[in-house]
Amino acid sequence: KQEVTQIPAALSVPEGENLVLNCSFTDSAIYNLQWFRQDPGKGLTSLLLIQSSQREQTSGRLNASLDKSSGRSTLYIAASQPGDSATYLCAVWGNYGQNFVFGPGTRLSVLP
Amino acid sequence: NAGVTQTPKFRVLKTGQSMTLLCAQDMNHEYMYWYRQDPGMGLRLIHYSVGEGTTAKGEVPDGYNVSRLKKQNFLLGLESAAPSQTSVYFCASREETQYFGPGTRLLVL
Numbered sequence: 515k516q517e518v519t520q521i522p523a524a525l526s527v528p529e530g531e532n533l534v535l536n537c538s539f540t541d542s543a544i545y546n547l548q549w550f551r552q553d554p555g556k557g558l559t560s561l562l563l564i565q566s567s568q569r570e571q572t573s574g575r576l577n578a579s580l581d582k583s584s585g586r587s588t589l590y591i592a593a594s595q596p597g598d599s600a601t602y603l604c605a606v607w608g609n610y611g612q613n614f615v616f617g618p619g620t621r622l623s624v625l626p
Numbered sequence: 627n628a629g630v631t632q633t634p635k636f637r638v639l640k641t642g643q644s645m646t647l648l649c650a651q652d653m654n655h656e657y658m659y660w661y662r663q664d665p666g667m668g669l670r671l672i673h674y675s676v677g678e679g680t681t682a683k684g685e686v687p688d689g690y691n692v693s694r695l696k697k698q699n700f701l702l703g704l705e706s707a708a709p710s711q712t713s714v715y716f717c718a719s720r721e722e723t724q725y726f727g728p729g730t731r732l733l734v735l
């Protein structure tokens with residue numbers, strides 16, 4: 515059974531810092547991995563989708579990498595801003611299932 | 627293009643009452659999902675559908691039923707609500723990328 519973990523559970527940084535969020539999964543037979551952002555009281559917003567054949571994806575100040583063999587993905591946020599404060603979740607789509615498995619999320623606070 | 631919409635946004639039920647949550651998507655996606663999100667438990671899959679007329683159980687299906695009579699709609703029913711079903715419910719649809727609705731907050735007293 516696929517299990518997804520995220521470290522750290524919470525992170526607080528001053529504005530302007532570069533930061534890395536981590537996602538680990540136990541079964542490397544994945545189809546793709548998706549990073550989401552969730553603001554308090556809101557739904558999830560897709561940030562980046564990485565196919566299993568890709569190593570990384572970039573969107574603006576965000577860069578997500580994928581290392582299938584080690585079961586890890588990282589989300590790099592450059593020059594963090596207070597507006598980046600949210601919970602970030604990763605989700606893995608396995609080769610043999612119909613569903614995404616979600617991690618518990620990392621709660622990020624960027625202090626002005 | 628509204629994406630994924632959910633109705634209602636908020637509802638209070640008494641134990642034993644029934645209700646239906648409606649999810650609609652306008653992206654012509656085959657796959658649709660119902661999740662619940664609880665503090666400390668993360669997102670858990672209740673039921674899902676891989677196309678019109680199909681449904682399947684997820685991780686926590688007990689106490690819920692679903693129907694997918696039209697491709698764009700996915701309904702989640704609670705036949706006899708219990709306090710343990712107090713939660714935030716999210717609907718999602720996908721092709722490759724998964725898109726989420728804004729959520730329904732349900733309080734069962």
